[in-house]
Amino acid sequence: MRKAIKRHMGSAVAWGALGILVVFAVCSLLAPVLTPYEANAQDIMNRLVPPAWCAGGSLEHLLGTDELGRDMLARLLYGSRSSILVGVLTAMLSGGLGVTLGLLSGYFPKADAVIMRIADIQLAFPSMLLALAIVAVLGGGFFKLVMVLGITGWVSFSRVIRSEVLSIRTSDYILAAQTVGVGQARILFRHILPNIIAPAVTISTFQIATAIISESSLSFLGLGIPPTTPTWGNMLHAGQLYMDSAWWISLFPGICIMLIVLSINLLGDVLRDYMDPKTRQN
C-alpha cells in the first residue's frame, strides 16, 4: 500500500516537473505574444516599479521594472531562451566529454595517468581564469560561452564516472564478457556504459544549474552573452546592487532558476529509475 502511494506520488512529481519545464519552454517560445514589452525597452520614468501586488505597483508591469525601467516579466520571458539553452547545451557538451574521458580513464590505466593529471591541473586552475583565457583567445559569443563552460565542466563528470568504471571493470560480469571473447569497444559501450548512466544523469542535472549561474558571471565580465541579450544570470547579477530597495529584480530570475533546476533534478531521478531495470518492472 505504501509502495503504491509512493509510486503514485513519484509519477505525480514527475508530471509536475515535466509540466513546469513545458511551461518554461512554451513561454520562452511565445514571449512576443505573452508580453507587449520589448526586453530592452527602457522607460526611465517608470524605473524600479515594484510588482503589481505591492504598494506602488501597477498592473502595467506585473512583476515590476528594473533600474532602467525595463519590464521584468518581458525580460524573464526573453531571458529564458538563452539561459535554458546555455544550461542544456553546456551539460550535453561537458557530459559527452566527461563521460567519454571518464570511461577511457577508468578502463585503460595508461589513459588514466594522462587524463587524470589533466583533470588535476584543471581543478587546481581557477576555472574563471581558464574561461577568461579561452575567451581572450577565441573571443566571446553564445557558442563560445557554451564551449568554455562545457570544457570547464567535464572534470566533475569524468571523476565520478572513472571511479564507477574502476569498480565495474573488475566485476565478474565484465570478466565473463572478456572470457567469452567480447571486444574492448563493446565491453566499454555496451557492458559498462549502461551501468554508469545513472550517475551521469544525476551530474548533468546539477551541471545545468551551474551553467546557468556561471553564464551570468562570465557575461558580467563581458565575456559571454552581450548585456543587450537578457539572461536570468545577468538579471540576477544586475539586481544585486538594488537588493535592499528593489528585491524583485534578482528574486524573480532566482526563482526561475530554482524552479527549472528543481524540475530537471526531479525528472533526472525519474529518468534514472526508469533506466534501472530493477525499478522499471511491475
Added chain:
Amino acid sequence: MSEALLEVKQLKKYFPIRSQLLKREVGAVKAVDGVTFSLNTGETIGIVGESGCGKSTLGRVLMKVYEPTGGEIYFGGRDITRLRGAELKEHRKQIQMIFQDPYASLNPKMRVRDIVAEPLWVNRMMSKEEAYGQVDSLLTTVGLRPTDAPKFPHQFSGGQRQRVGIARAIAMSPRLIVADEAVSALDVSVQAQILNLMMELKAANHLSYLFISHNLAVVKHISDKVGVMYLGNMMEIAEKNLLYHDAKHPYTQALLSAAPVADRTHKSQRIVLKGDVPNPANPPEGCPFHTRCAQCKNICKVEKPAFVKVADMHYVACHLYGGEQVQGNAS
C-alpha cells in the same frame, strides 16, 4: 583411456608487490607456485584448498585472464601458455568459466537473451539472428523456460541466475569449463540441482570440468580426481576414492578430518593444525606445509619435496613418501 585434454606443467603465477613510492618491485605473492597436473577429456578434476591457497588464481591463469609467470599449459596438445590476440580469442571458445557469485557475474542491465546469445555472435560463429534463435534451446537445456529470455537477471533466484551463467558458458560448446566455486553461494538444495545439471551436461556434451571448491563433499560428488592445494602448491592429486579413503599427505589428512561427516558411528579423530597459513609473499623454505605439519622432519625444512607417485593415479609431494619421481607429467 582418452587423450589428455589439459596438461599443466610447473605453472607459476606471481603477483608483484611494488613499493609505495617508487613502484619498484620489492617482492612477489606466489599465488601459484609450480603446479602440475593433467586432465582427460570427459573428466572432472576437483581442486580443493583453504582460502588464499591459489585455487582461484589457478583457474584464472588457465582461462588466460592472468598471464602465467612460468610453466606451460597444453590444451588439446597445443601450447597455449603464450597465446595472444586473435589466437587467444579463438582458443577461449574452448574454455569457459562459471563464476562463484551469480549476483555479480551477470550484467544487471542486460536481458538474459542478450547475455546468452552474445558469446555466439561476437565470435562470428553465427549471425546475430541465428544466435538469438539458439537462446530458447540453451535456456531449456539448463532448465529455464524460453519465456525467461526477455527478463533481467534480478528477476531470478540465485540458482536460476547460476543456470543463466551455465547457459552462457556452454553456448559456444566449450571442451573445458572452469567452475570457480560455482555452487558455494547457493542454498544446499539448489547446490545439488546445479551439480546434477553440470553432471548431465558433462555426459551429454563430453565436457571436462576443473571444479574449484573449498567444499570437500561437493568436490567428492562431482569429481573423478581431486587435487589438494596449499599455499600455491599442489600437495596431492589422486583418483577421488583414493584421496578420500587413503590420503597420504598430512595436510590432506588434516583437511579431511576437519570436514563434517553425517554419520553418527563415524569416529572422528580430528587433526587440528596449529598456527596460520604462512604469507604467500614469504613462503617457508622447504615444504610449504612444514611449519604446521605434525610429522615434520629435518629435511622438510630445507628441501621442497618432489611430486612422487605412490600408487596408480595417486601422487603426493611429501618427504614421508619415497617413490618414483615425476617430472611434470602427473596424470
